[in-house]
Amino acid sequence: MNPAEPLPPQSIDGKSKERIRFGIILLPNFTLTAFAGFVDLLRLSADEGDFSKPVRCSWSVIGETLAPVRASCGIQITPWETFENAESFDYVVVVGGLLHSGPAASDATLQFIRRAAATDATLVGMCTGVFSLMRAGVLDGHRICVSWFHYWDFVERFPGVDEQALIADRLFVIDRRRITCSGGRASIDVAAAILLRHFETATVQKALRILLVDDMQKGNAPQPHPPGLAPATHPKVKRAILLMEQHVGRSLSLDKLAHKLDLSTRQLERLFKAETGKAPQAYAKQVRLRTAAWLLTSSDKTVADIASSCGFSDASHLGREFRKQFGLPPMMYREQRGTAEAEEAAEYDETFPGRAQAI
Structure with a gap:
């Protein structure tokens, strides 16, 4: 994946004259869906036609080094520039993924997040990227959205967190210059909510339609219900x-x-x-x-x-x-x-005798 060639800022839709700049940090074992959904909506909203040129907004994948970062699915993406050489951004997006596999955000990454917080940039925590924002100490006094799946992980890792500020029943939360998102498909919704601050509604809606998304979900839309709960419509x-x-x-x-x-x-x-x-x-x-x-x-x-x-x-x-x-x-x-599960496993091994050796 190579960086898009920057173009001079233009006023295409009559609302945005300055290109909106996004810096994207991919953490080890990041979720590819969250990254791809976010960037694709930027790409489709950035230009007219089917050219995907960074006219209205630009984006850059940044990292401590230019070493490839591995997604949880195994795909690797090479940063386009290092923290040291990156210019200032309007939005710094931190994309997380697996919590219990591999290294966490490096000290250099946390330091860059703190420096960005000291500017006018808005910080976005995507999926478990919110854990790194919390580790960097830039979420004090803000409401924080986490996936219901990682709620107790968050409480365990940050026992001093104000649980009244911790929100695990919504897709995402925008609180001043901090945006936190539960991940997955919600990354598209967050991108849409951000772009609607700067672009005409028709521009963002067109991009959503190209992605076959009927309409963006608002931040107060509920996360999908956890397994085992009877689904509800309301x-x-x-x-x-x-x-x-x-x-x-x-x-x-x-x-x-x-x-x-x-x-x-x-x-x-x-x-x-x-x-x-x-x-x-x-x-x-x-x-x-x-x-x-x-x-x-x-x-x-x-x-x-x-x-x-x-x-x-x-x-x-x-x-x-x-x-x-x-x-x-x-x-x-x-x-x-426990007995029932052991019997089921034994029966399965008898049916497929090569299973144990293969494992």
């Missing part, structure tokens, strides 16, 4: 379910949940009943019990630890509710599920 109910997942260890009261959704408690109860057939409190208890069941079969935590993690007062409390839901106590559930 966006407020989707967000409510994500908030329940996010606060599984410290359940939100009905009043607080309704307040976060800008609803009255009666409105929330009515919507939940229509969408799920259950009251919000009953649904939240199911989320906590489902999480407890998952922890029983996927971790070595004690029942007491799981009870605490899932918002139950003690192991006895969890045991009573667990029997009502699943018909057997937690330890028996753990033993039976």
Whole structure:
């Protein structure tokens, strides 16, 4: 991938006369989807026709060195310029990916992010790029969007974070000169939201249509629901379910949940009943019990630890509710599920005898 040849700034759409400059930092094991979606919308919005020239905006992949950066899928992209030689940018975009594989952002990368924060640049954390913005210390006093999938990773790594400012139920959050995004398809939505600050709406909409995206999602649109949760149609109910997942260890009261959704408690109860057939409190208890069941079969935590993690007062409390839901106590559930999984694995090995050797 080579840098696009810069062209003189022009006023194509009557709204933007200065080219908007984007510097993109790819972290080790970055998510290719987040990077490609963001850059492609820039490319398609930057010029008229099918030329993809950087007229309205320009972008440059920057890094500590010019050594290729490997995406989580194995594709490698070489930075176009180093931090030392890069010019100033209007937006500095940090694209993350895998959290538990390979090195984190280097000290030089964190220092560059801090220098950018001291300018008029807007910093954008894409996917787990938000972790590096947090490590660089540039998110103090800002709301922070993370994927529901990485919420507890974030809390564990940054125990001093204000959890009221941590948002895991929306696609992205724009808070002054900080933009944080949950990743994936939302990278296109973030790019669209940024470009709409500078370009005519028709320019951005055309680019979205070329990418076969019907319309951009707003930042307050809910993230897709986690696995195991019954899907809901209404966006407020989707967000409510994500908030329940996010606060599984410290359940939100009905009043607080309704307040976060800008609803009255009666409105929330009515919507939940229509969408799920259950009251919000009953649904939240199911989320906590489902999480407890998952922890029983996927971790070595004690029942007491799981009870605490899932918002139950003690192991006895969890045991009573667990029997009502699943018909057997937690330890028996753990033993039976473990035995069932072992038998399934053995049966699979007998059916495909070469599997073990191949692995």
